[in-house]
Amino acid sequence: MAAAVEAGYTDPSADITVYERMDRVGKKLLATGNGRCNYTNLNADVRNYYGRMPSFVKSALERYGINDTVNFFNNIGVFPREEERGKLYPFSGQASAVLDALRNELARLGVNIVNADICSVSKTKKGFRLTDRAGSGYFCGRLIIAAGGCASPSLGSNGSGFDLLRSLGHHITELHPALVQLKTPTDEVKSLQGIKTEGMLTLLSENKVLGSDSGEILFTDYGLSGPPVFNLSVFAAGRKGLTAAIDLMSEYPLRNVYDILENRAQALSHLTMESYFTGLVNKRIGNIIARRAGIEKLSLPVKALDKELLWKMASLIKQLSFEVTGTKGFANAQVTAGGVFTSEFSPDTMESKLCSGLYCAGEIYDIYGDCGGYNLQWAWSSGRLAGRCAAEK
Ligand SMILES: Cc1cc2nc3c(=O)[nH]c(=O)nc-3n(C[C@H](O)[C@H](O)[C@H](O)COP(=O)(O)OP(=O)(O)OC[C@H]3O[C@@H](n4cnc5c(N)ncnc54)[C@H](O)[C@@H]3O)c2cc1C
Numbered sequence: 001m002a003a004a005v006e007a008g009y010t011d012p013s014a015d016i017t018v019y020e021r022m023d024r025v026g027k028k029l030l031a032t033g034n035g036r037c038n039y040t041n042l043n044a045d046v047r048n049y050y051g052r053m054p055s056f057v058k059s060a061l062e063r064y065g066i067n068d069t070v071n072f073f074n075n076i077g078v079f080p081r082e083e084e085r086g087k088l089y090p091f092s093g094q095a096s097a098v099l100d101a102l103r104n105e106l107a108r109l110g111v112n113i114v115n116a117d118i119c120s121v122s123k124t125k126k127g128f129r130l131t132d133r134a135g136s137g138y139f140c141g142r143l144i145i146a147a148g149g150c151a152s153p154s155l156g157s158n159g160s161g162f163d164l165l166r167s168l169g170h171h172i173t174e175l176h177p178a179l180v181q182l183k184t185p186t187d188e189v190k191s192l193q194g195i196k197t198e199g200m201l202t203l204l205s206e207n208k209v210l211g212s213d214s215g216e217i218l219f220t221d222y223g224l225s226g227p228p229v230f231n232l233s234v235f236a237a238g239r240k241g242l243t244a245a246i247d248l249m250s251e252y253p254l255r256n257v258y259d260i261l262e263n264r265a266q267a268l269s270h271l272t273m274e275s276y277f278t279g280l281v282n283k284r285i286g287n288i289i290a291r292r293a294g295i296e297k298l299s300l301p302v303k304a305l306d307k308e309l310l311w312k313m314a315s316l317i318k319q320l321s322f323e324v325t326g327t328k329g330f331a332n333a334q335v336t337a338g339g340v341f342t343s344e345f346s347p348d349t350m351e352s353k354l355c356s357g358l359y360c361a362g363e364i365y366d367i368y369g370d371c372g373g374y375n376l377q378w379a380w381s382s383g384r385l386a387g388r389c390a391a392e393k
Helices: 002-010 027-035 054-063 066-075 095-108 160-167 186-192 227-236 254-267 283-292 307-318 374-392
Strands: 017-020 080-082 087-090 112-115 118-123 128-132 137-140 143-145 176-178 196-205 208-219 223-225 242-247 320-324 335-337 358-360
Touching: 002 095, 002 143, 002 374, 017 137, 027 095, 054 374, 066 080, 066 374, 087 095, 118 160, 143 160, 143 374, 176 227, 186 223, 186 283, 196 227, 208 227, 223 227, 223 320, 227 242, 254 307, 283 307, 283 320, 358 374
Parallel strands: 017 112, 143 358
Antiparallel strands: 080 087, 118 128, 128 137, 176 335, 196 208, 196 242, 208 223, 242 320
């Protein structure tokens, strides 16, 4: 949609059509940011993006950066509200505001919207011939494929864009769900289901740190969720033998945590282990720490804690580990890790190097961003650049 709007701004006389396989355009936008649409992030730069060649995003982000996004949406009615870590949402708190604003602008610019599930494309001398699943054919001089990846197919992006690109000679990397929940053995996490805790999450492969991120971690019946889990999930794509370790008191080094536990052991010596962690960590998490440290019964008096137990519990608070058995699938993922090879496109125009007049934008590329507005920013930046360059050509 952003590509079509920008093409309309660039050449008001252009005949622009958006083909959409769902009953209405932009359905996914309604689900973003928990229904509030975190449409960009004030801190977005190339370091927030991943893929085989993350530097591909640089040119688009420079030409259509964060201020451009804020102004673009402000001009079509979306006033920003800044929240933690630079996240921007519509001030009204409704994702539908972003979609409505884009739809209104498309209508004002006279952009056609056609319900068509495009299933084949071929290059002709003058442009591209498209066919939809109902058998209807369409023609366009320049084509922008912004069909998303495979994430959340119920919202429209079912991976069919990759088939269209393959048929035009492009190559697609391996595809994995990303920004997605991690699965762990369920015996322990089930008892923690529903607990949210602040912490620093580290993902390890045979003791090698793959990445760390802090924030709210949510325990579920299948494993772990929450922003740090989403951000680290890409490291789990296609990998086995991983461990997720939670530092429940990342503000304090191990020695301090030990001292805190020792002081509590003295102050709370009249209680049992049932109440020992209350006020420090979530009670159910505390029970697991006690059990893992070797305390079989929570009726154990706190005064029975010795140095060895205190050190074990302090270490567990600093590193509460869970085996990672995989990630949830594309149905639950926010984005796709992998996509069309960026080396086959110009970062300055988004045009294909293999097929003149073909452009791509958004998640279909082998590019994805951190959780927090970065993926939509990429969709706006790449889409607007592609829209302008396609209209100028
Ligand atoms: C639940 C959820 C929450 C998210 N929250 C955020 C957030 O708050 N902030 C953020 O930055 N990112 C968020 N994301 C990620 C972000 O939504 C995507 O990265 C972004 O929408 C990608 O934009 P896109 O235009 O490339 O693809 P999409 O938004 O997926 O749009 C592709 C469109 O193409 C259509 N299409 C696909 N194939 C065809 C075909 N063959 N013929 C015709 N039409 C076709 C689809 O129906 C769809 O409408 C979230 C994702 C999900 C799933």
